[in-house]
Amino acid sequence: MGHVNLNNTTKRYDDVVAVDEINIEIEDGEFLCLVGPSGCGKSTTLEMVSGLTLPSSGTVEIAGEDVTNEPPKDRDISMVFQNIALFPHMDVDENISFGLRLRDFDKEEIDRRVEKAAKTVQLQGMLDRSPSELSGGQQQRVGIARAIVREPEVFLMDEPLANLDAKLRVHMRTEIQRLQKNLGITTVYVTHDQEEAMTMADRIAIINKGTLQQCAPPLECYNQPVNEFVASFIGSPSMNIFDGTMSEEAIDLEHFRLQHALGADHDGTDVRVGIRPEDVYLVGSEDEPATSSASFEAVVDVLEPVGDQTYAYLVPVTASSDDPELMGKDASELLVTIDPDTDIDEDETVEVILDRDKVHLFDGATGDAIAHSLVEQIAMETEADSSEEIRSD
Numbered sequence: 001m002g003h004v005n006l007n008n009t010t011k012r013y014d015d016v017v018a019v020d021e022i023n024i025e026i027e028d029g030e031f032l033c034l035v036g037p038s039g040c041g042k043s044t045t046l047e048m049v050s051g052l053t054l055p056s057s058g059t060v061e062i063a064g065e066d067v068t069n070e071p072p073k074d075r076d077i078s079m080v081f082q083n084i085a086l087f088p089h090m091d092v093d094e095n096i097s098f099g100l101r102l103r104d105f106d107k108e109e110i111d112r113r114v115e116k117a118a119k120t121v122q123l124q125g126m127l128d129r130s131p132s133e134l135s136g137g138q139q140q141r142v143g144i145a146r147a148i149v150r151e152p153e154v155f156l157m158d159e160p161l162a163n164l165d166a167k168l169r170v171h172m173r174t175e176i177q178r179l180q181k182n183l184g185i186t187t188v189y190v191t192h193d194q195e196e197a198m199t200m201a202d203r204i205a206i207i208n209k210g211t212l213q214q215c216a217p218p219l220e221c222y223n224q225p226v227n228e229f230v231a232s233f234i235g236s237p238s239m240n241i242f243d244g245t246m247s248e249e250a251i252d253l254e255h256f257r258l259q260h261a262l263g264a265d266h267d268g269t270d271v272r273v274g275i276r277p278e279d280v281y282l283v284g285s286e287d288e289p290a291t292s293s294a295s296f297e298a299v300v301d302v303l304e305p306v307g308d309q310t311y312a313y314l315v316p317v318t319a320s321s322d323d324p325e326l327m328g329k330d331a332s333e334l335l336v337t338i339d340p341d342t343d344i345d346e347d348e349t350v351e352v353i354l355d356r357d358k359v360h361l362f363d364g365a366t367g368d369a370i371a372h373s374l375v376e377q378i379a380m381e382t383e384a385d386s387s388e389e390i391r392s393d
Helices: 042-050 092-102 107-120 136-148 166-183 194-200 218-223 228-233 377-392
Strands: 004-013 016-026 031-035 057-062 077-080 154-158 186-191 203-208 211-216 240-246 250-253 257-259 270-275 280-282 296-305 310-316 334-338 349-354 360-363 369-371
Touching: 004 042, 016 042, 016 211, 031 042, 031 194, 042 057, 042 077, 042 154, 042 186, 077 136, 092 107, 092 136, 107 136, 107 166, 136 166, 166 194, 186 194, 194 218, 203 218, 203 228, 211 218, 211 228, 228 240, 228 270, 228 360, 250 270, 280 334, 310 349
Parallel strands: 031 186, 031 203, 077 154, 154 186
Antiparallel strands: 004 016, 004 057, 203 211, 240 250, 240 270, 250 257, 270 360, 280 349, 296 310, 296 349, 310 334, 360 369
């Protein structure tokens, strides 16, 4: 069983806390991504699981055993690094089998495992080639095969696709997903690319400044972020964030007002209002939301066509200004994703609405999530219950 537990695991370097009391339980066969900005502590966390770095405090458990102070060779793990580090004087077969030969496996067992691993990563017919004769993707497959032949309890991968070009990265992440699913081996994967984490993992653990922010399935982190950092880090393009102040029935922002049905609990609270670009609409579009806000005007600043959609950077209009050229030019921009066939031009004034059911609220002081909708959920549930009763009758 390859489950991994991090219990209050901490790493300090003198006065610097690189990882601060992280607690994560990784199930047997699970694919977990550690994701966060550069320097957040994700690689240090992986190194503590591997034994390359010893924790300052806390424990690491693998398959129910406390391995906190055990060396890497005794942890039943295999690692794949960003730099593949193949032996240039050895062919593919020798590179894959190197770890097994060090452990004195018999030749028949080594050949069986190498053949199986090569077939798994589609390297058949290449075992006699040298690393210099392989493409970047093939070299990465050799590194993965070298990890597979160990038949470990846990795979540890530290940004293994970072040095590949964009097209090959997409291909290789699909290969890794398929491989992990077929083998069923617990995998801990480090990346700074949130799109990579979202598409590959069963769960993602988002780390910032050495602290675990949220550990949940990708869509839960996307739709129900626990704080503003998670909300702005997860999702591409990033979430729009504005300052606002709550009253009993509305949220006042610099250039528009949002009605809410959350009650008076947060009356007078300074909040940060988040809305994803795909939840902002131009008035008159075919897919306007049922729970739309009041409309407001904005000036189209920049248009960025990206193929299947266009990114429109809008500047909300200041209602008190009489000069269209000056209205809202000092305001925060609002990013909207629109259909590429939408007929708008830069410097044009458009009307905009938000989907109030997709608006996120965060405490202005702490950044913690307050709500992920401005629509009253209790009323919606009551209405649904009433409809069910009518159908039953």
